[in-house]
Amino acid sequence: MGNARQQAIFRRLRPLDRVALLTIATLGSAIVLLLGSPLACGRNCSWLSRPRVRDFTWDEGRIGRQDRAFILTFDRPMDRESVEDGLKIVPPLPGKFSWSGRRMAYTLAAAAPYGTTFELTLDGARARASDGMGNAVQMYRSSFRTRDRAFAYIGVQGEEQGRLVLYNLTRQEKTILTPLELVVTDFKPYPEGDRILFAATSRRDWRQGLFLDVQLYDVTTGANLPDATAAADKLSSGKTELVLDHRTHRILQFDLGPDGETVVVRRANRKDPADFGLWVLSDKQLRPLNNPQGGDFTIAPDGQTLAMAQGEGIALLPLDPDGQTLDFLPAYGLVLDFAPDGTAAAMVNFNTDAPELKYVRSLHLVTNQGTQQKLLETDGTIRSCQFAPTVEDLYCLLTRLETDETQNLVEIPYLLAIDLATAERVPLLGWPGPQPNIHFDLAPDGLGLLFDQIETVAQPLSPDAPRADSGEAIAGSRLWLLLPSTVSDTDAPEFEELPLLGYRPQWLP
Incomplete structure (x- = not known):
């Protein structure tokens, strides 16, 4: 009706x-x-759906030593305690939490170990009670991994002689990177580890004794590529390109900036060797630096400053053709290493102003706050030092003077770790006799230390034989891996000989 x-x-x-x-x-x-739908009511009806993770910055990614924090972003404000209690990483990565609105950051206490896959889960995390019933996040899972443990070295025998070789320790794979016609003398990996900058001369010139007639090249490693497979890595390695030739100037020294975009080179005019100085290569443009001449140099971690020995001190110079000296440290004659974060440097004082310390060298920690701390003194040589990634320890190769059986003074090398907070020292390794050509390199995660053991001869066994720092021909060289103890460890360090013959080993970042 x-x-x-x-x-x-x-x-x-x-x-x-x-x-x-x-x-x-x-x-x-x-x-x-x-x-009545969540789309219309937005935050006011969050009870209609579970809270969720909108973004995880390391999701299915590959990270390196420069990656020290990840961020989880949620779709609404969360109960922070429940998130922190529910977050699990396997294997564990110690760190600390911080918050900004709906974003949670987790900062690692130390660099994540290389060659490892990590599983991240979040269970039981709840939205803030003020946003409704505080439903829990459905179990969230993700994974990420660190770069492979890999390093490069210069081969000394067979088809590897004088060539740059990459060894992937994680996969146990070896790849010869540089062509047969080049003899490599020095190299520096780029920050991403996907390329290596190296100095080399042609094998023909090498055989004629022109050991210093080098040019700069770069070569792809095939490492650390996004979503790369083992096959793709091999296909993408070994591509060599000329970076800087020696037609007008001889290349004497080079350093690669931390951004991988800047190269500083000391060059000498081929027609007038007295005409030499520093040049900056950036964006394929080469320009001279208008600064006083000096000795060894290194680029600081900020990528904008150059530390160079000048006279009886260290000058800090801007990488600007028209820039003036930023600072001068008259007490020091050598910069061994900068801390990765740029907060400190390890420097050597030769004590030239103290006659009573004429034959004593001292190692100092110099910070960007102006503090200077003496770490040790030696009557031998302080050859090299490297900061641990956490900047808590400093690893150093030094020598001490001893008398041999003929009553001559000889330098005996040894490795030690120094706690920078207490200056306490822990010996890691010593050699029984002189070793003038040792090189060592600390892994980017601080969990491994490579060093070589070079055998030299007065007369080369082959015209292609590489040369040591002393100028002698290298007959052979073994590579060793040391798992170092820090000052706080009680166990003795472990080391093993690697099945590789080469020298100047350097880890990929």
């Missing part, structure tokens, strides 16, 4: 009125539906 009456009334309405009524009914139904 009611429906018939409504239909009769509807039929008596004008067509325009009928259309208006239908439109109003349709829009009213749509509004009711929208008001």
Whole structure:
């Protein structure tokens, strides 16, 4: 009865009125539906859905030593304690939490170990109670991994002689990177580890004794590529390109900036060897640095400053052709290493202003706050030092003077770790006799230390034989891996000989 009456009334309405009524009914139904949906009510009806993770910055990614913090972003404000309690990483990565609104950051206490896959889970995390019923996040899972443990070295025998070789310790794979016609003398990996900058001379010039007639090249390693497979890595390695030739100037020294975009080179004019100085190569443009001449140099971690020995001190110079000296440290004659974060440097004082310490060298920690701390003194040589990634320890190769069986003084090398907070020293390794050509390199995660053991001869066994720092021909060289103890460790360090023959080993970053 009611429906018939409504239909009769509807039929008596004008067509325009009928259309208006239908439109109003349709829009009213749509509004009711929208008001009851999460899309319409947004934050005010969060009880209709579970909270969720919107973004995880390391999701299925590959990280390196420069990656020290990840961020989880949620779709609403969370109960922070429940998130921190529910977050698990396997294997564990110690760190600390910080928050900014819906974003949670987790900063690692130390660099993540290389060659490892990590599983991250979040269970039991709840939204803030003020946002409704505080539903828990559905179990969130993700994974990420660190770069492979890999290093490069210069080969000394067979087809590897004088060539740059990459060894992937994680996969136990070896790849010769540089072509046969080049003899490599020095190299520096780029920050991403995907390329290596190296100095080399042609094998023909090498055989004629032109050991210093080098040019700069770079070569791809095939390492650390996104979503790379082992096959893709091999296909993408070994591509060599000329970076800087020696047609007008001889290349004497080079360093690669931390950004991988800047190279500083000391060059000498081939027609006038007295005309030499520093040049900056950036964006394929070469420009001279207008600064006083000096000795050894290194680029600081900020990528904008150069530390160079000048006279009886260290000058800090800007990488700007028209820039003036930023600072001068007259007490020091050599910069061994900068801390990765740029907060400190390890420097050597030769004590030239103290006659009573004429034959004593001292190692100092110099910070960017102006503090200077003496770490040790030696009557031998402080050859090299490297900061641990945490900047808590410093690893150093030094020598001490001893008298041999012929009553001559000889330098005996040894490795030690120094706690920078207490200056406490822990011996890691010693050699029984002189070793003038040792090189060592600390892994980017601080969990491994490579060093070589070079055998030299006065007369080369082959015209292609590489040369040591002393200028002697290298007959052979073994590579060793040391798992170092820090000052806080009680166990003795472990080391093993690697099945590789080469020298100047350097880890990929």
